[in-house]
Amino acid sequence: MEKKRIPKLIKELTKEHEVFAPVKKESLVFFEKVSPGSEISLDFQNTTKSPKEVLFPQTEILFTYDIKKNGVEIEKAPELRKKIALLGIRPCDAKALSLLDKFFSSGDHKDFYFSEKRRNTTTIGLACNRPISTCFCTSMGGAPFGKEGMDLLLQDINDKYLIETVTEKGDKLVEKLPWLEDAEKADIEKARDLARDAERAVTSEISGMSVTKKLDGMFDNPLWDQIYKKCLGCGVCTYLCPTCCCFDVLDEATTKWKRIRIWDSCQFSCFTLQGSGYNPRPSGKERMRQRIMHKFNYFPKNHGENFCVGCGRCVQECPVNFDIREVVEGISTDIWRKKNG
Amino acid sequence: MDNPYIPSPAAIRKITVENEEKDIKTFELVFNDPEDLKDFRYKCGQFAEISAFGAGECPIGIASSPTDEGYIQFTVKKVGVVTTALHNSEEGTVIGVRGPFGNGFPLKAMEGRNVVIIGGGFAFTTLRSLTNFILHKTNRDRFRELTVIYGARNPGELLYKYDLQTWKQRDDISLNVTIDQAVPNWTGLVGFVPAVLKELAPSSDNAIAIICGPPIMIRFIMPVISELGFSPEDTFLSLEMRMKCGIGKCGRCNIGNKFVCKDGPVFTYKELQMMPKEH
Secondary structure, three states: OEHHHHHHHHHHHHHHEEEEEEEEEOOEEEEEEEOOOOOOOOOOOOOOOOOHHHHOOOEEEEEEEEEEOOEEEEEEOOOOOOEEEEEEEOHHHHHHHHHHHHHHOOOOOOOHHHHHHHHOEEEEEEOOOOOOOOOOHHHHOOOOOOOOOOOEEEEEEOOEEEEEEOOHHHHHHHHOOOOOOOOOHHHHHHHHHHHHHHHHHOOOOOOOOOHHHHHOOOOOOOHHHHHOOOOOOOOHHHHHOOOOOOEEEEEEEOOOEEEEEEEOOOOOHHHOOOOOOOOOOOOHHHHHHHHHHHHHHHHHHHHOOOOOOOOOHHHHHOOOOOOHHHHHHHHHOOHHHHHOO | OOOOOOOEEEEEEEEEEOOOOOOEEEEEEEEOOHHHHHHOOOOOOOEEEEEEOOOEEEEEEEOOOOOOOOOEEEEEEOOOHHHHHHHOOOOOOEEEEEEEEOOOOOHHHHOOOEEEEEEEHHHHHHHHHHHHHHHOOOOHHHOOOEEEEEEEOOHHHOOOHHHHHHHHHOOOOEEEEEEOOOOOOOOOEEOOHHHHHHHHOOOOOOEEEEEEOOHHHHHHHHHHHHHOOOOHHHEEEEOOOOOOOOOOOOOOOEEOOEEOOOOOOEEEHHHHHHOOOOO
16 A cells, blocks of 8 residues: 555545544654544654553543432443544554453453453554664564554555555455555565564563563562662553553542543552551552562463563653663563572 | 443442441342342352442442342441441432452352351451351251351440340350450450460361451461461461452452452462462
8 A cells, every 4th residue: 555545544444433543742642533634643653652542541431320319320331332443553552452452351250341442443553664772572572563463564665555464354444445456576575574674673682581480489589679769659651551451440520420440550559558558568669569570470370471562661751760671681680689699 | 241340229228337436337238120139149258349329439348148138238347438428328328239259258168067267356247248158047057067256356346246146046156256355244255366266276177267357367367277277278368458340450459460359359378378478
C-alpha cells in the first residue's frame, strides 16, 4: 500500500470501527480516536502513553445506578459491541495487549470490560525500523517487527507499507480492502532486511529470560533495601507501562451514581493499606520489590512470560533515572548476590 | 459474557448490634430476586463484595452458614467509608452483593476428622459460619470432635452471644470462650488465645486446625500449634488483605504469585511457609 493511501485506509476502517491512531500533540504522541480526514502520525518512535488505555481506560464506568426511595436501580454498562481498530500500534504494545488478554481472561471470572473490547479489536500495527536506546523488546521475547498481538502488521519500506496478515481477523479485513496492491517479491525481501537491521539496532540487551528463576529466593535479598532509595514513588512507570493494569474501584456521583474503576499503582502507599491501619507493604522497599517481582517472577509463574515487553517508557520518563534494565541485568548476572555475599 | 462486576440487590432484613462498642453489626440480607439466592451458592469461609450504594464496595466474610435457608448474613466492623455507610443503613435498605468469592474452608478434608477452630476478636465471623455448619443436624455426623476456642478483649466484645449460648447447651462441641483480662461476673476462661490453646492442648491426632485472627495472635499461635503436633498441611489459616475486585484482577491482594481473593483466603500453613512473608 502506498503511504499516501493512509487517509483512505482510515476512511475505510471508520465505516465499521472506532479507529484509534497515533496523533501528534506538540512534541508528544498519543493514541486518539480519529475520523476520516484526521491528521495522524506514523512517524514516531513510540507513543508517550501506551495504547492500553483504549481497552483499559484510566477511568472506566462499570455501571451507573439510581438510588430510589424503595431500592436501587442498576443500569448495566453500555454494550461493548463496538468494533475497535488500533492503527499504528507498535509491536511491543501489541505484545502487551496479548499479555493483558492472558491476565484478564484467566481464572474463574473474566474481566468483562477488557475481554469484550479486546475481542472486538483489530490491531493494525506498525513495525519499528529505528528502535531507540531505551528499547529492549528483544530481551523480553519481542522484536521490532514482532507479530504477537497483531492482526495486520504494516512494515515501512520507504514509499510504501508492506502489509502482512497475521490472523484470520486480519485476513478478513484485507478482503474488505480490494484496492490494496499485491506485494512484490522485492518488497518482501526489503522488509526482511529491514526487520533484521532493526533487530540489530536494539542495542540494549539484558538477560530477560533467566531473571524469573534467579528471583526465586531473592525476596529477602538486601538488594531491595538499596534500589528503592532514589524512587520518589510517583508511579509514572506504572501509568506509562503498557502492561501495568492494577485498578481501584469507587463510587462517584454527578447527575447519577457511577461505579468506576481507575488506574492505581503498586507504588502508592495506600495501595495495600488495610482498614485496620495495617499495611503489608509499608515502605518504598516493599513496593519496589512488588513491581519487579510481579513483572519478572509472579506473573511468569502464573502465565509463563515476563510482564514486561521492553518498550522502555519507564526508563525514558522516570524523574530519577531509575532503570529497570539495570535491575534485571543485575539480578540475572548475580551482581546483587555477589555484592551482598 | 458474564459480567462479574455487577452486584445483585438485596434488602437488609435485620440488623443485630454485636458488641458493646456498637461498631460491629450483623446484617441479614434477602435478595430482591430469589434467583440471585439460588446463584449465590457458597461455602463456609468464602466472602462477598458488599455495596453500600452511594458509598462504594468492600469485601466481607460470610457469617451465615449454607445451612441457613433464605437469607445470608455479614458481620461488619465500622472502619471506613463503606462500612460506615452500612452501619448508618436501616432495616429495609437495599444494598448490593457480588460473590461468593474465594476458596473457603476445606470441608471435604475435614470430614471424618476432629476439628479445632481457633479465632480471635472480630475475625470470628467465617469461623462462626463453619461452626454452625458443622453443628447442623444434616452435617454433624460427618465430622468427629469439634473444639472451638474463641477469644475477645472483654465480654462485651464477644460476637454472636446468642450462638455461644446455644452452643454451650450442646454436648457435641467443646466450647472455650476466653477474655483477655478478668472482670467481675465472668465465668469463662481468662487469658490470650495462644495461652488458652496451650493449656487446653487439644489433640492433633486425626485433627485439623482452622485459625483466623489478628496477625499478632497468629504469630503467637503458630508455635503452639506446632508444639501440639498439628502438621502444616492440616493447619489452615484464613487471611485478610485489601482488595477491590474479588476476582484476581485489581492487583493488590497478592502474596507472591497467589491472590488472597481467588487462591485464598484460606491457605494451609504449609502453603504460607512457602509464600513470601508479606501479609
